[in-house]
Amino acid sequence: xTFNHFxxxxxxxxxxxxxxxxxxxxxxxxLITSDQYNRLLNMDLSEFIRFIGESGYHEEIxxxxxxxxxxxxxxxxxxxxxxxxxxxxxxxxxxxxxxxAERYFTRxxxxxxxxxxxxxxxxxxxxxIRAVLIPAGILDPVKLDxxxxxxxxxxxxxxxxxxxxxxxxxxxxxxxxxxxxxxxxENDLYIAYYSNLLADAKSGYQGGxxxxxxxxxxxxxxxxxxxxxxxxxxxxxxxTPYMIPGGYxxxxxxxxxxxxxxxxxxxxxxxxxxxxxxxxxxxxxLRCDKSVCDTDAAEFIWSRWAAHKxxxxxxxxxxxxxxxxxxxxxxxxxxxxxxxxxxxxxxKKYEVMNLRAIARGKQFGVNPDFIRQHLVI
Amino acid sequence: xxxxxDVRPTKSELLILKTRLKIAIKSHKTLQMxxxxxxxxxxxxxxxxxxxxxxxIARHRRVRHLLAPAYMIEGMLNLTIxxxxxxxxxxxxxxxxxxxxxxxxxxxxxxxRTDLTLRGYGLLGTSMVIxxxxxxxxxxxxxxxxxxxxxxxxxxxxxxIERINRRVKALEHVVIPSLEQSIKTIxxxxxxxxxxxxxRLFHVKKRRx
Numbered sequence: 001x002t003f004n005h006f007x008x009x010x011x012x013x014x015x016x017x018x019x020x021x022x023x024x025x026x027x028x029x030x031l032i033t034s035d036q037y038n039r040l041l042n043m044d045l046s047e048f049i050r051f052i053g054e055s056g057y058h059e060e061i062x063x064x065x066x067x068x069x070x071x072x073x074x075x076x077x078x079x080x081x082x083x084x085x086x087x088x089x090x091x092x093x094x095x096x097x098x099x100x101a102e103r104y105f106t107r108x109x110x111x112x113x114x115x116x117x118x119x120x121x122x123x124x125x126x127x128x129i130r131a132v133l134i135p136a137g138i139l140d141p142v143k144l145d146x147x148x149x150x151x152x153x154x155x156x157x158x159x160x161x162x163x164x165x166x167x168x169x170x171x172x173x174x175x176x177x178x179x180x181x182x183x184x185x186e187n188d189l190y191i192a193y194y195s196n197l198l199a200d201a202k203s204g205y206q207g208g209x210x211x212x213x214x215x216x217x218x219x220x221x222x223x224x225x226x227x228x229x230x231x232x233x234x235x236x237x238x239x240t241p242y243m244i245p246g247g248y249x250x251x252x253x254x255x256x257x258x259x260x261x262x263x264x265x266x267x268x269x270x271x272x273x274x275x276x277x278x279x280x281x282x283x284x285x286l287r288c289d290k291s292v293c294d295t296d297a298a299e300f301i302w303s304r305w306a307a308h309k310x311x312x313x314x315x316x317x318x319x320x321x322x323x324x325x326x327x328x329x330x331x332x333x334x335x336x337x338x339x340x341x342x343x344x345x346x347x348k349k350y351e352v353m354n355l356r357a358i359a360r361g362k363q364f365g366v367n368p369d370f371i372r373q374h375l376v377i
Numbered sequence: 378x379x380x381x382x383d384v385r386p387t388k389s390e391l392l393i394l395k396t397r398l399k400i401a402i403k404s405h406k407t408l409q410m411x412x413x414x415x416x417x418x419x420x421x422x423x424x425x426x427x428x429x430x431x432x433x434i435a436r437h438r439r440v441r442h443l444l445a446p447a448y449m450i451e452g453m454l455n456l457t458i459x460x461x462x463x464x465x466x467x468x469x470x471x472x473x474x475x476x477x478x479x480x481x482x483x484x485x486x487x488x489x490r491t492d493l494t495l496r497g498y499g500l501l502g503t504s505m506v507i508x509x510x511x512x513x514x515x516x517x518x519x520x521x522x523x524x525x526x527x528x529x530x531x532x533x534x535x536x537x538i539e540r541i542n543r544r545v546k547a548l549e550h551v552v553i554p555s556l557e558q559s560i561k562t563i564x565x566x567x568x569x570x571x572x573x574x575x576x577r578l579f580h581v582k583k584r585r586x
Contacts, residue, residue, distance in 0.1 A: 075453055111458065111502065118461055132457045179464050179495070186499025222501070229505050233493030233512060242500050310505040313450060357449040364445035374449045 016094040017336045023092065024344045025335070030056060031351050034377045040358050041368040045070055048359060057081050074359040078352045083108075083136040085348055089341070090138075100338055102138050103193075103200050104345060106164055109137030110189045113165065116147045117156060118182055139163065153177070164196065165189045184241070191244050194219055198246045201338075210334055211342065214327060219247035220273055221319060225311075227258050232310045249273055266305060267298040276301075282318035286373065314373045321376045324350060350376040384559050386566035394563065398556040405548040412541045414477045419534050426527045433520040440513045447510045459507045464497030467518060476530070479537045484526035489519045 032040075032055070040048060052074070053061035060077035068076050086105055093101045112133050119129035126148040135141045150156050157169045172185040198215055201208040223243050230239055239258050243251035260266045270276040276294055279301060284292035304311050324346060331343035354375045361371035384390055447456060468487040473480045493508060494500070 072453070079452075079454060114499070114502070115458055115461065122461070122464075124461055129461075132454045132461075134454065180497070182462065182464075183494070183497055183499045187501050190499065190501035225505060226500055229493060229500065229508050233508050235492055236494050242494070244501065310508060313446060313504070313506045313509070316505065317450070353450070353452075356452045360448040360452070361445065364448065366445050371449070374446060 016097060020093060020097055021336045021340045024089075024340050028340070028344045028347060031347055032355070037354060037358070037375060037377055040355070041371055043362075045074075045359065045362050048362065049074060052077070052355065060084075071359055071363045075356060078355055079134055082348065082352045083134060086136040086345070087140075089345070093341075097338070097341065100200055101341065101345075103164075103196055104342065105137045106193055106196070107137070107190075108134050109139050109163065110165065110186065110193060112137060112139060112144055113147075113156075113160065113163070113169075114182060114186050114189070116144070117153055117169075117185075119148070120151060120153050120156060121177055121182070165192060168192055187242060194244045194246055208338060210330055210337065211339060214323075214330060216247045217274065218323060219244050220249055221275065221278075221323070223247060223249065223251075223254050224270075224273075224275055225316065227254055228304070228310045231258065231305070232308050263298075263302050263306075266302060270298075270301065278319060278322055279315070281322055282315055285321065286314055286318045317374060317376055320350075324376060384563060386563045386570070388567065391560065391563045391567065394556055394560050398553065398560060401548055401552050401556060405545060405553065408541055408545045408548065411477055412538065412545055415479070415534055415538045415541065418476055419531065419538065422527060422531050422534070426524070426531050429520065429524040429527055433517070433524045436513065436517040436520045440510070440517050443506070443510050443513050447506050450506045451504065455503075456507070456510075459498050459503055459511075462496075462498035463511075465491040465495060469522065476534065477537075479533055481530035481533045482526065484522055484529070486519065486522040489522065490515050 040051060043051060049061065049070070057077050060080045061073065064073055064076050064080070086101075086108075090098060090101050090105070112135070115129055115133060118124070119126065130145070130148060133141075133144055135144055139147075147156055147159060150159060153173060157166065157173060160166050160169065168188050169185060172188065173181060194215075198212065201211050201215060226242055227239060230236060230242060236242075238255070240251040240255055243254045245251055249257075257266070257269050260269065267276065270279070271294070276297055280292055280294050280297040283297050283300060284290055300315075301311065324343075327339070327343045327346060331337075331339040334340075354377065357374045358371055361368075361374070384394070451459075465488050467489050470485045470487065472483045472485075474483050475481075496511060498507070
């Protein structure tokens, strides 16, 4: 790239991107590093609380220390910090980037809305529901409290008329409640979430064209996970309602894959989708063995598929690590685009998950090596 | 302490005792047969209960093994959310059946194992560790129900065996020997009386001559 070419492309980047991306890159540096994770693995719970109380979670630890103790304190502090961080990103994001951030955070809204609807339908006390809400989405705590106070599912849906998933909710619930309605609604909301995310990425954001292949691959992986889950725990024949469209493979491709009983055919399908290569890397990382090859990965995945079992969750976490590294790589190459923002949001999410995994591991008294397998670093 | 005291050596008493002995022998036979039947039932049931207990322990171990990773990956909040979403409710039915006159409980469960798509939580918003944990807990509940029914039946049968055994032993070692002894004593006393009466009659007859 010549200097002129670089300079021209730099000038073409809107100032909003440069402003937000620079702030986010600086914030990303303050996230917990792998060395710090290694230190945390050897601490006990009280040292752990002191450590996070002196780092980015200072405010939450001090505010909540009177109401919660030990593991509950850690978990509540981590969740509240995640919600606060996401809200802060929303507040500093200008224009179109704010729309994208909002779209990304809708995931938490889906969780919260579905939880409130279930609480109302199954008459779970609002206090219990309030205790597990994660106000990291667009619906702020005040709005969530208003929804909690309503005692009818239809009224809750009417109250959400300005929310993105309102049309799905209103068309999904009519008349008396039927078993499985909420699960199917939740699936539809997530499918719409991915579809909206892809549509937004295509709508002209800096780096949108780069993030699309990543998103499509992530959708494929999510679908692969789900067909494993369906094969292990369900007798359902038509799996297309549970598949997310938008990936490289269509729901019909996954329907065909679902019925495969031949090893060669199955391995070829995974290999063509690029999943086998990723799985080989993940397996190698998990076993700390660089000699793991495609054949080992194929053998492993086929043995789980043939036995109607889900892949081990540690493998799934290792795959998540690979995806995160890939996203980080993209973010480094496209510094002033949506990529650093998404990369930071994902990193933050995994930081909270890692800290929670370490704390819970300490609570259950499991050894540090076992905890390490559950970290996405 | 003897089973029978203050027995009068009369013919009616002897008849009563003989009837009682007959009944006692018959009861002993019947109870012995019931005891054998119960022991056979316990012999048949106990390997099943042992296997069910081992299965229960294995499934409990699996749940405990999965609980730590589930809390580590999903955290308390997500696990609670998944738990609130569950729509299928396990129903436990209690009934009774008769085994050799012993009323034993029968415990059966309905809706214990559910299809992933019918559990209530959405597939796309949850992870596979929740499936594994839910599956492990369903398996554990299944094992608890199977074990509870048979273990309760076994415990009822063992209590009944203990009770019947006590009766059989009492009949065998106390009641029947005591009745036999009493009958023997009464018979001896009656024979003695008869002999005395015969001798008395003989002497009366002799004096008259």
